[in-house]
Amino acid sequence: SQQGEEDPQALSIQEGExxxxxxxxxxxxxxxxWYRQNSGRGLVHLILIRSNxxxxxxxxxxxxxxxxxxxxxxLITASRAADTASYFCATDAYGGKLxxxxxxxxxxxx
Amino acid sequence: DVxxxxxxxxxxxxxxxxxxxxxxxxxxxxxxxxxxxxxGLGLRLIYFSYDVKMKEKGDIPEGYSVSREKKERFSLILxxxxxxxxxxxxxxxxxxxxxxxxxxxFGQGTRLTVV
Numbered sequence: 001s002q003q004g005e006e007d008p009q010a011l012s013i014q015e016g017e018x019x020x021x022x023x024x025x026x027x028x029x030x031x032x033x034w035y036r037q038n039s040g041r042g043l044v045h046l047i048l049i050r051s052n053x054x055x056x057x058x059x060x061x062x063x064x065x066x067x068x069x070x071x072x073x074x075l076i077t078a079s080r081a082a083d084t085a086s087y088f089c090a091t092d093a094y095g096g097k098l099x100x101x102x103x104x105x106x107x108x109x110x
Numbered sequence: 111d112v113x114x115x116x117x118x119x120x121x122x123x124x125x126x127x128x129x130x131x132x133x134x135x136x137x138x139x140x141x142x143x144x145x146x147x148x149x150g151l152g153l154r155l156i157y158f159s160y161d162v163k164m165k166e167k168g169d170i171p172e173g174y175s176v177s178r179e180k181k182e183r184f185s186l187i188l189x190x191x192x193x194x195x196x197x198x199x200x201x202x203x204x205x206x207x208x209x210x211x212x213x214x215x216f217g218q219g220t221r222l223t224v225v
Contacts, residue, residue, distance in 0.1 A: 031212065042114075042200060042216035043153075088152065095160055096141045096204045096212035099169075102152035 004032075004089040004101030012107045019076040021104040023089030024069075030092045032065055034074050037086045037103075046074075046087075079108045113137075116201050116217035123224050129188040131220050133201030140206040142184035143214065144168075144176065147198040159184055160206065191224045198222075 007022045023032070031050045035043040049056045049065045049072065056063045062075040076083055086105050090098040117132035135142065141160050145153040145168075155168030157176040165176050173195060177185045184203075188195055198221050204214040 033213065035214075035216075040198075040219070040221075042218045043202075043214075045213045045215070048211065048213055090214070092212050096206050096214075097155075097158050097160075097166070098143065098202075098204070098212070098214055099155060100145070100153035102150065 004091055004099065006087070006089055006101045006104045008104060009102070010105045010107070012109065013079055015079060015081055015108055015110050017079055017108075019079050019083070019106055019108070021074045021087055021089075021106070023072045023074070023101055025072075025089075025091045025101075026070065027091075027093055029067075030094060032063075032072050033090045033092065033098070034061075034063060034072075035088045035090060035100075037088065039085075043088065076106075079106075081108050081110055084108050114201055114203050114215050114217040116199075116220050118220050119218060121220055121222045123188075123191050123222065125192060125224055127188075127191050127224075129191050129222070129224075131186040131188075131199055131201075131222070133184045133186070133203075133217055134182055135184075135203035135215070136182065137203065137205075137215070138181065139203035139215075140181075141204040141212070141214075142178065143202040143204075144174075144184065144186045145200045145202065146170070147200055147219075153200065156186065193224050196222060196224045 034046045088103045144156045159178045201217040202214040
């Protein structure tokens with residue numbers, strides 16, 4: 001069964017705006033990860049947040065994790081056209097076995 | 111840099127054929143995965159391997175089998191291909207890490223069409 005569910009399914013914003021994507025999951029986790037996929041390609045790891053962390057930053061990315069609500073959010077600040085891609089959250093419940101959600105399609109328009 | 115290589119980018123097979131998808135990683139990772147990706151369904155785990163000859167079923171193992179005879183290689187086998195197995199197949203690998211640092215590295219994917 002799908003562990004993570006992203007919201008929204010699709011998001012369209014203007015360049016320079018911030019983009020926020022949310023992920024909900026069902027069971028306890030060791031960590032939660034976010035990945036990016038450009039059209040028709042493999043996924044690229046963006047950021048990992050452990051279950052004992054609440055917030056993490058990497059460049060223009062900010063991830064939060066609320067284990068009490070079993071949810072996470074990914075914020076991309078000052079979006080660029082090159083950020084256009086699909087974004088997936090993935091949960092690791094044990095041993096690195098990753099379960100992915102359905103993804104958010106982000107379109108950043110000039 | 112970690113490299114995960116899938117043997118084919120595009121593959122066309124006939125219904126009933128036995129199909130082999132190969133994946134090789136070069137970073138001595140314990141974990142390897144096969145996912146399939148379909149529009150609107152995200153990535154669904156077919157099989158997971160955490161060591162040589164060790165495997166675990168994912169969410170959709172029916173119609174598939176896997177082989178991991180060497181640590182670096184993980185093969186996905188479609189015993190008798192059917193049209194509903196037309197999909198994008200993604201292989202990934204990761205380190206098993208007790209500190210939960212389990213970032214996965216993905217291959218470029220194999221787009222399989224069964225006709």
